[in-house]
Amino acid sequence: MNGVVPSIRVDLQLIADMVEPSSSVLDVGCGDGALLQYLWKTKGVDGRGIELSQAGVNASVRNGLSVIQGDADTDLKDYPSDAFDYVILSQTLQATHNPRTVLDNMARIGRRSIVSFPNFGYWRVRMSLAWSGRMPVTENLPHQWYDTPNIHFCTIRDFVTLARDMNLHVERGLALNGKGRPMGVNATGALANILAEQAVFLLRRA
Amino acid sequence: MSATENISLPGQCIELGGNGKLRLDCGVELGPFPFAYQTYGELNADKSNAIMVCHALTGDQFVAETHPITGKSGWWGQMTGPGKPLDTDRYFIICANVLGGCLGTVGPKETDPATGKPYGLNFPVITIADMVRAQKLLIDHLGIEQLFAVIGGSMGAMQVLDWAARYPERVFAAIPVAGAARHSAQNIAFHEVGRQAIMADRDWHGGDYLSHDTTPRRGLAVARMAAHITYLSETALHRKFGRNLQDREALTFGFDADFQVESYLRHQGITFVERFDANSYLYITRAMDYFDLAAEFGSLPAAFENTPVRYCLVSFTSDWLFPTPESRAVVHALNAVAANVSFVEIESDKGHDAFLLDEPEFREVLGGFLNGCAEHKGLNRL
Secondary structure, X not given: OOOOOOXXXXXXXXXXXXXXXXXXXXXXXXXXXXXXXXXXHHHOOXXXXXXXXXXXXXXXXXXXXXXXXXXXXXXXXXXXXXXXXEEEEEOOHHHOOOHHHHHHHHHHHEEEEEEEEEEOOOHHHHHHHHHHOOOOOOOOOOOOOOOOOOOOOEOHHHHXXXXXXXXXXXXXXXXXXXXXXXXXXXXXXXXHHHHOOEEEEEEEEO | OOOOOOOOOOOEEEEEOOOOOEEOOOOOEEOOEEEEEEEEOOOOOOOOOEEEEEOOOOOOOOOXXXXXXXXXXXXXXXXXXXXXXXXXXXXXXXXXXXXXXOOOOOOOOOEEOOOOEEOHHHOOOOOHHHHHHHHHHHHHHHOOOOEEEEEEEOHHHHHHHHHHHHOXXXXXXXXXXXXXXXXXXXXXXXXXXXXXXXXXXXXXXXXXXXXXXXXXXXXXXXXXXXXXXXXXXXXXXXXXXXXXXXXXOOOOOOOOOOEHHHHHHHHHHHHHHHHOOHHHHHHHHHHHHHOEHHHHHOOHHHHOOOOOOEEEEEEEOOOOOOOHHHHHHHHHHHHHOOOEEEEEXXXXXXXXXXHHOOOHHHHHHHHHHHHHHHHHHOOOOO
């Protein structure tokens, strides 16, 4: 654990803060491995990653991280139950084909799950659809409807409802603004569902 | 006579199986027998920096030096040396000639102590596991408790997987490159073509050609030509040769090597005969055919149950001999036991041979993975 301590995006920092030192983590959709690298360097976390893009995988492995090319929808089923302390899904849920199955597998593989996602209930998104009558394109959701990888958007309320249906207990929740900073509103409340641009939840099996 | 005889080889050769013979999968007990290996770099004080390189079917222990027979540079010279991924300033690199080989380690061309004549087909059929057992005896001999890494491509990757499955506590990191946990039907089929070519050569003499002072050159050359095609990709062959003619302006309407690709393959065949023993080719291809980790351990995940080893699998996009799904099957098995595994597929159009060639991304991934492992193991720089 030597070398320079890396700095990471604010929303990743908030996820990292939810992880206990020296724990084991599976980061699903780990991108270039920034979060795993940070968790290893600062908390001695035993991390693994799955990433769809080969470029991301190769960059991660070049940095000494344990990452495989794989897909959250199809490859989580291979992992045994309770294999990790945390399974993390950061800004990826909305791009999966079957979000409920993905969450189900995460809850099975990890003792805790950490999920971050863009909130489709955010007021600007609602306004965009209400006033222009077009699918919203914002700084954090920059894709047009026809080329977006995001096929399963949800609101915070949708997510909290699903978690309850799946018997997952919300241990912590953070409502975040567009810059990924916490907003100091109750993350499961009605206000967060309107004001927050994204959210992070720490879940465990109830 | 075989060209590989009566040459003083660089490197070292020890006697294994002297006290306690090596029990082979076929039931035969072998020993004492010569085992040749080469090393690069220095073993550190606590013997924690050793990397075992496992060579492929027709490779040998001369990883990073001019080959004593062919005069060509080492087969993984671009990977091995100061500042390279297999950094000889940092790691102690060991590569042994496999059991059944023909460059110093006991194989069918060596003398059978029981008869005083070359083994020929009296040499026992060996397996990938037998090769690994012999390498483990070498590690014991060198007093190395745990290898920092075991790495190899193709048949070398089979040995790496076998090492990790058989001696998990003796391996910190395993890097199977362009390999598989079993030899596919298609691969067995190609090997059978090669073996039949050798055995159809009348100079083979039922495997006893050394007594007849000859060697099945044509058969072995044809075996090599057929195999060589499987190491390349269609794209690579086309780029290199296309339909270009060899030293001529027009087709000759005969069966001389009109095309460059024919001339190239013939050259590959002829030069191979100079450095390889035909019976060794039979035995080693057989060992690959027999390899099936899942069959031995009951299932592939069972082979890696509770494994403490850190894995990095590498495949190449255009490799159709050991295609990516073979590596992916191993990754899935390792995931099923929550092993620490990395897996990269390198974009290359050079086919199976890509693992031997200078592929910058492969080099960087390998260097990065080893660096990460060194950090996790607390392996200090020398």
